[in-house]
Amino acid sequence: MYTIGQFSKIGKVSTKMLRHYDKIGLIKPSFVNPENQYRYYERCQVKDILKINKLKIYKFSLEEIKQIIEDKSNETLKKLLQKQVDYITNEIHQNNNILFELETCVKSLKKGDDIMASKRSFKISMDNLNDKLILSLRDRISMDNIANLIGKIFENIYQNNLKVCGNIMTVYYDEDFDENNADIEVCIPVDRKLETNFIKTRVLKGGLHVHTTFIGAYSEIGEAYAELTDWIEKNNYEIIGAPYDKYIKGPDSKCSPDEFITEVYFPIKQK
Template sequence: MYTIGQFSKIGKISTKMLRHYDKIGLIKPSFVNPENQYRYYEKYQVKDILRINKLKIYKFSLDEIKQIIEDKSNETLKKLLQKQINYITNEIEHNNSILLELKTSVENLKKGDDIMASKRNFEISVNNLEDKLVLSLRDIIPMDNISSLIGKVFQNIYRNNLEVCGNIMTVYYDEDFDESNADIEVCIPVDREFQTGTIIKTRILKGGLHAHTAFVGSYNEIGEAYAELTDWIEKNHYEIIGAPYDKYIKGPEAKCNPNEFITEVYFPIKHK
């Protein structure tokens, strides 16, 4: 048997955390001395603590690790591994986009360009759009996690043999912007109705009169398009009657410079 101190050194984890693992039922000592409450661990538990450490490296939560350990069929592990693959892939794409944008900014600065100055011109149109059938997922999340919502919707599309019939859209419901708690809905047009029995479901994205424009550039500068549309709507005697949404025409999947991303921005409107 190993004392908790010895097991702590073997597992490269603090005794405080081992006590926490015991409390939540993640890994319990094989024997607790009833007289002094000293904890002892067996040799076979070494593989358990090493497995927990490995799953932590994969960025699983302790609750997820407990689910994995309790499911002897490994189905939970398969599902959560795929989830983590999708999450990390999206993170890599997001960070690669930022890296490319940073490099471009450095090059432009070397040329003497003002990287903060905008040279964009916006062409604003008003159209009566048709209703769209979409598979959607709405959640309150940090803005950086939009890609994870998109991934979940696509997983349900592929798992249930739905056909994608248009570009990805994100609807923004917040009246006041909160980067860490944004009320966002991801919508992807599909070919037929489908109910998963969860919060991911098909619904009709209402059409009607919309003012819209195309924005070319990195997502973190798309506020320019929002400002132009808001001003145009006011000046032309319209009013906004619903949540705006972005439609992604060209993005990270194109492996292009973020300055070449194309996003269409839509505002539902009516005449005053």
């Protein structure tokens, strides 16, 4: 058997953390001396502490690691591994986009360009849109987790043999934007109604909308929002609902962020 100090060195984990693991039931000593409360661990527990260390490298929480270890069928591990694959893949896409923007900024600065000066012009259009049947998920999440919502919707689409009938859209419900706690709904148009215990279709109302097309990285899409907001005010209209983005061309197109195409819509009425 190993003392807690020896097990700490073997597992590269502090004795303080081992005591915490014991407290939360993640990995308990095989024997505790009733006289002095010294903790002892067995050889077979080495694989457990090494597994915990590996799962922490994979960015799992201690609660998730506990679920994985308790599920001997490995079903929880499969599910959570796929979740991390999706999450990290999304992070890689985002970081690649940021890297591209940084490299573009460096090149522009070397040419003497003003990287803060916008060269975009916007065509503003107003249309009466038709209602759309959508499958959607609404949640209050970090903007970085939008891809997870999209993935969950597509999973339900494939499981229920629905047909995708349009582009992915994201509706923004907050009056004040909070990147880390945004009230958003991801929507995908589908061909028929569906209602389960977890997700169901609804109708995205049409009606009068003003919209424009934005070409460029998502971090700069505020220009389109500003143009539409100004147009609405100048033309004596008012916003009557949550705006939404429709993704025409994005990371899945394997193009650079400055080639992304997003349509921005505001529902309006005459004042």
